[in-house]
Amino acid sequence: MAVSLKSSGSFCSTPPQWLHSTRDRILYGYSHSNAKECTCKKTKRPAPLCVKATSTKVELDFNDPSWKQKFQEDWDKRFNLPRITDIYDLKPRPTTFSLKKNRSPAGDENGTPMDKWNGYVNSDDRALLKVIKYSSPNSAGAECIDPDCSWVEQWVHRAGPRKEIYYEPEEVKAAIVTCGGLCPGLNDVIRQIVFTLETYGVKNIVGIPFGYRGFFEKGLKEMPLSRHLVENINLAGGSFLGVSRGGAKTSEIVDSIQARRIDMLFVLGGNGTHAGANAIHEECRKRKLKVSVVAVPKTIDNDILLMDKTFGFDTAVEEAQRAINSAYIEARSAYHGIGLVKLMGRSSGFIAMHASLSSGQVDVCLIPEVPFTLDGEYGVLRHLEHLLKTKGFCVVCVAEAAGQELLQKSGATDASGNVILSDIGVHMQQKIKMHFKDIGVPADVKYIDPTYMVRACRANASDAILCTVLGQNAVHGAFAGFSGITSCICNTHYVYLPITEVITAPKRVNPNSRMWHRCLTSTGQPDFH
Numbered sequence: 238m239a240v241s242l243k244s245s246g247s248f249c250s251t252p253p254q255w256l257h258s259t260r261d262r263i264l265y266g267y268s269h270s271n272a273k274e275c276t277c278k279k280t281k282r283p284a285p286l287c288v289k290a291t292s293t294k295v296e297l298d299f300n301d302p303s304w305k306q307k308f309q310e311d312w313d314k315r316f317n318l319p320r321i322t323d324i325y326d327l328k329p330r331p332t333t334f335s336l337k338k339n340r341s342p343a344g345d346e347n348g349t350p351m352d353k354w355n356g357y358v359n360s361d362d363r364a365l366l367k368v369i370k371y372s373s374p375n376s377a378g379a380e381c382i383d384p385d386c387s388w389v390e391q392w393v394h395r396a397g398p399r400k401e402i403y404y405e406p407e408e409v410k411a412a413i414v415t416c417g418g419l420c421p422g423l424n425d426v427i428r429q430i431v432f433t434l435e436t437y438g439v440k441n442i443v444g445i446p447f448g449y450r451g452f453f454e455k456g457l458k459e460m461p462l463s464r465h466l467v468e469n470i471n472l473a474g475g476s477f478l479g480v481s482r483g484g485a486k487t488s489e490i491v492d493s494i495q496a497r498r499i500d501m502l503f504v505l506g507g508n509g510t511h512a513g514a515n516a517i518h519e520e521c522r523k524r525k526l527k528v529s530v531v532a533v534p535k536t537i538d539n540d541i542l543l544m545d546k547t548f549g550f551d552t553a554v555e556e557a558q559r560a561i562n563s564a565y566i567e568a569r570s571a572y573h574g575i576g577l578v579k580l581m582g583r584s585s586g587f588i589a590m591h592a593s594l595s596s597g598q599v600d601v602c603l604i605p606e607v608p609f610t611l612d613g614e615y616g617v618l619r620h621l622e623h624l625l626k627t628k629g630f631c632v633v634c635v636a637e638a639a640g641q642e643l644l645q646k647s648g649a650t651d652a653s654g655n656v657i658l659s660d661i662g663v664h665m666q667q668k669i670k671m672h673f674k675d676i677g678v679p680a681d682v683k684y685i686d687p688t689y690m691v692r693a694c695r696a697n698a699s700d701a702i703l704c705t706v707l708g709q710n711a712v713h714g715a716f717a718g719f720s721g722i723t724s725c726i727c728n729t730h731y732v733y734l735p736i737t738e739v740i741t742a743p744k745r746v747n748p749n750s751r752m753w754h755r756c757l758t759s760t761g762q763p764d765f766h
């Protein structure tokens with residue numbers, strides 16, 4: 238099989254270099270586990286897991302020999318990036334972004350003319366979103382499109398600086414806003430956006446205080462930003478600009494964007510923020526405003542579709558495993574000690590799963606994607622009895638959204654409309670204590686809920702790098718004239734995705750993925766139902 242990739246104005250043919258992994262073949266990298274359990278309605282043939290085509294408009298008939306071509310045409314349409322030239326007839330101009338500063342404008346010190354410099358990304362460059370070729374739908378974690386799980390190329394747009402830009406930097410007013418909950422790395426992204434804007438030559442950069450609220454709340458003034466001002470903000474956690482939930486009224490926000498004469502808006506946030514950014518982008522289009530809205534995916538929950546990870550997630554996992562280490566030490570040192578740790582994650586168990594894996598000290602990991610029972614022969618409590626009997630202590634890690642069906646729902650929502658979860662940690666603490674009292678076995682339960690400690694901290698090294706690249710690419714995307722896009726990492730490559738493709742649902746742990754199976758191998762826990 239050969240793949241064609243149009244690049245640098247010419248077509249290059251690159252045969253995939255397959256590495257064998259038992260039955261499947263892997264094209265470097267690793268797979269995404271954002272598949273959802275679904276049945277392929279059309280054929281009714283067994284397909285244990287098929288990728289839910291989030292916004293596919295075409296119904297595919299897999300008996301049609303050209304289905305693959307149709308899929309790919311539809312894919313290209315869906316992943317095409319919206320740009321301001323869709324509504325405006327604009328001429329591009331040569332970029333002002335160059336790393337080869339202080340050199341003769343005609344060329345570098347070796348005499349290479351700037352137009353031959355390979356530092357720019359060609360608009361036809363693409364990255365592959367998926368890299369595993371599953372030989373069967375029954376392969377672990379298989380994400381299939383058709384019942385035979387055929388290999389289908391899914392290309393997405395490569396991020397980075399373009400040779401031509403659609404804004405005059407001297408005339409640009411750029412704004413940055415950070416929304417939702419806190420997340421390590423917000424300051425790193427703000428800082429890089431400012432640095433990169435200045436490198437292009439932008440002089441008018443402002444921060445919108447306290448999330449979307451800063452657009453319409455009277456008394457909240459925009460904050461002028463410069464390299465000098467943000468130089469060291471990455472040394473602290475939190476957001477230099479402040480954050481908030483709720484209160485997003487798209488038309489008022491766009492009124493404010495219009496009144497402030499903002500040309501570029503950089504929006505840092507999670508699922509809700511991205512939905513808001515897309516609504517702002519659509520409204521700007523409706524009003525025929527020349528505004529680029531570019532998002533950068535932030536959330537410790539790592540619950541945004543299609544991307545490898547969101548910034549802040551790695552740091553949150555690192556902090557979370559410190560809590561697990563403490564729970565382990567407490568449990569190990571107590572007679573019949575049970576360490577219980579509850580970790581954040583609004584609708585997905587990524588932090589709990591990864592912190593359990595990284596700590597290596599967890600005996601039971603409970604996530605919302607995998608139902609469990611506490612009582613009964615196969616319940617968690619019976620397993621804890623077994624662990625106390627066999628090893629004398631144990632550690633349980635529970636995601637905050639896990640086991641919600643076991644609890645009474647409050648029905649309450651936060652200012653953004655997110656459901657306020659019932660407290661599974663406290664519930665489990667009480668249940669465990671009661672259970673061991675009832676059966677007359679001593680148990681010393683130590684409960685740790687690190688809550689905001691996992692996110693109110695400075696980004697670790699890997700997040701700091703991710704933030705740096707995503708922030709820079711966000712600016713390159715805006716100058717390239719894109720709007721309604723997000724700057725992210727897919728399959729280890731930095732890309733732009735249309736926001737519409739990442740907001741259709743929260744990303745969740747796939748219980749059939751190798752990662753969850755690895756977690757189970759590490760904890761050694763049985764099924765709890």
Ligand SMILES: Nc1ncnc2c1ncn2[C@@H]1O[C@H](COP(=O)(O)OP(=O)(O)O)[C@@H](O)[C@H]1O
Binds near residue numbers: 418484
């Ligand atoms: N569907 C939506 N459309 C427009 N704005 C939204 C939507 N959902 C949330 N928002 C706004 O986005 C901001 C952040 O959303 P929230 O869910 O709190 O955090 P996050 O973006 O981190 O998931 C809030 O100001 C909220 O009002």
Ligand SMILES: O=P(O)(O)OC[C@H]1O[C@](O)(COP(=O)(O)O)[C@@H](O)[C@@H]1O
Binds near residue numbers: 417508692
């Ligand atoms: O108390 P808050 O600020 O509403 O935040 C609680 C929620 O925020 C998070 O930390 C992250 O959520 P967002 O990405 O939506 O901001 C969740 O893990 C948690 O459920």
Ligand SMILES: [Mg+2]
Binds near residue numbers: 417509536583
């Ligand atoms: Mg969210």
